[in-house]
């Protein structure tokens with residue numbers, strides 16, 4: 001059996017992370033928590049290889065996407081790092097691996113969960129919509145993976161995003177590494193317990209990879225963004241095909257999920273430039 005595994009790893013959902021001071025490159029505790037992030041990646045890589053995977057590609061999916069420590073990362077895995085990249089947090093799924101896993105994930109804005117936000121954080125994006133439904137990064141990314149026929153078989157993060165992911169993918173394996181108290185506080189598993197849980201669950205996900213179904217969108221998909229300021233929507237509305245819905249909200253429709261995604265991602269990058 002030959003199994004290829006894709007891992008998308010964010011930082012807000014890593015055990016021990018509860019504040020942006022730990023997840024922001026300029027933050028005081030960032031160097032410590034990027035090591036924790038690398039160790040959670042290693043747990044998923046180890047679990048995957050132990051279960052028979054022969055290729056594991058890890059996509060660094062947080063902020064600058066230059067967080068994982070390349071020489072500390074399990075040397076059997078390939079690392080995609082840096083930003084921007086066309087598929088963002090899901091770069092690498094375009095090669096249609098057998099399964100993708102989301103580690104270190106978090107809730108969408110307005111939902112309970114540690115450091116909840118979508119894509120660029122509340123300074124740029126208030127809400128991201130798929131077919132008018134406010135959507136989490138997990139939901140957006142499940143659609144990107146599904147476009148390439150890749151199922152997401154495992155998610156790790158706080159208990160809120162793990163429960164939320166189960167609504168979209170009922171049989172997904174969920175590794176809750178912390179319980180949210182509020183946006184900036186949680187009861188965390190110890191590092192070792194988090195690594196063991198992720199290793200066990202990624203192992204199981206690889207063994208069961210044929211049981212998970214990709215999330216597919218058929219027909220026209222409508223994506224939208226509510227920006228943090230009307231100036232951002234003013235700038236983005238200059239792009240052809242973008243519809244202005246309200247002072248701060250735009251949308252775009254396409255029969256192709258990835259075309260809609262790329263339009264939204266370019267819009268976010270454009271809106272994030274200081275003017």
Ligand SMILES: [Zn+2]
Nearest residue numbers: 010011062063
């Ligand atoms: Zn992040």
